[in-house]
Amino acid sequence: MGAKYIFVVGGVLSGLGKGIVTSSIGKLLQSYGYKVTAIKIDPYINLDAGTMRPTEHGEVWVTEDGGEIDQDLGNYERFLNKNLPKRNNITTGQIYLAVINRERELGYKGKNAEVVPDIINEIKDRIRAVEEDNDFVLVEIGGTTGDIQNEVFLYAARELGRETPSVYILVTYIPFLKNVGELKTKPTQHAAALLRETGIMPDFIVTRSERRIDEPRKDKISKLCFIDKGNVIEDPDSETIYEVPLIFKEQNFGKKILEKFGLNPKKDDLKKWAHLLENMKNADKVVKIGVVGKYVAYGDSEHKDVYISVLEAIRHACAHLKVKPLIEQIQSTKIEEQGTEILKKYDGIVVPGGFGKMGTEGIIETIKYCRENNVPFLGLCYGLQMAVIEFARNVCGMRGANTTENDPDTKYPVIDFMPEQKELIKLKQYGATMRLGAYPAVLKEGTKVRELYGKEFVSERHRHRYEVNPEFIEKLEEKGLLFSGKSPDKKLMEFLELPNHRFFIATQAHPEFHSRFENPAPLFVGLIKASLEMPHQTVLKHE
């Protein structure tokens, strides 16, 4: 029996958290004993998110198989607690490219290639391709109803619904108008009408709003959008995104979806999730974590989602340890201007990934501060590279040590391309120089990293070009830097640590991509535990 489809589409405006709605529905269906996967459709022309600028589009999510994807896939993985491959992200560019390539290869046997049926068929085939042994495929269609660019996807969604049991969910926004003191349903009515124009009748309407929707408003939505009142599902703002599955459960949303398919729950188990949520709410202590990165500033405001997986990984670790995280992002150029004084209030520091020179001196200063003051430090990718540079300059006396990414002529290129990569660059095969996706590492016995992972062999996701230069490893190790994890052929340095430090660990990988609400990443748990040992701990008292 093939999978059933649940399409999630947006109305009124974007940025409502459709991804969280989709993930939460998936979590509920999982808790009822069903196998679930999720697809994100991005109607943009780009083939993937690889070329997008972090300051404009936020974080790029990396999949196990090396896909560079929109962040929504990250939410699915964090909620569903499973790896999703890159094919679970579909873009307009991929669809058209496939059809055009097929046309060039005479795949249409001399006939015209058309939007209907060829583009539509390509979309349908790609959605069907991810079914595998899942009971449900959740398909989130980016953008909002009425957008020109998601028309073909809605068309395909409608067709799939004629062939396969499907449910359609419209996520809309209910604004609260202060001057009249009222929640307004009109935009939702329009969004539902626009969706009906595509031939899709929503089965459920999820109402995003600042506050709960009262009965008269639910009545109105029900009558004017032609759906049962019980199928208007509230989704008011909540303290944490991890609360949403429980908000939906309260309203029997998962069970109502199952009912539409004529199914019953096989079990009902959301205990672990609920327990972690309780931990978050009843935390005993507060831990202050500073995330020092180069992409924090955004005009006068700050980017909320450029390090989203890092922030979530901190939250996951804290939920497990029953600690409340206070996370602040600090633009690294601010350290260059104001010094490390502003870091004193943090119990722990994370340096996330990045590309290019801007702000790196501030990052190096930050790492020096952590190293010299026994402040817990976790470096991720660029964070590891900057830690090596800092150590080379300030402990090994290699003045001007750098990565060739930022200083191609440095006397001490402690971070550089590997010799094999240099060959590829000569051949102009730049694409092949990026290490993308999951790679294995072997952890050295007796190290902190090994202790945290609790095993010898680990695999983490990567997204970078440069590596620790093998020529300098001996010199760095002589002075006390310990490479606690290497690639199986021992050529690539994957983890480092300072043995006599409270917690000074960095990795060439991005362990934040493996962190899930129910399964936190070991290095983050280690960081939070170490941060709790810092002197200025705030203890929370509960009634």
Ligand code: GLN
């Ligand atoms: N810019 C560095 C490299 O390409 C680090 C990349 C990252 O932090 N993701 O190797």
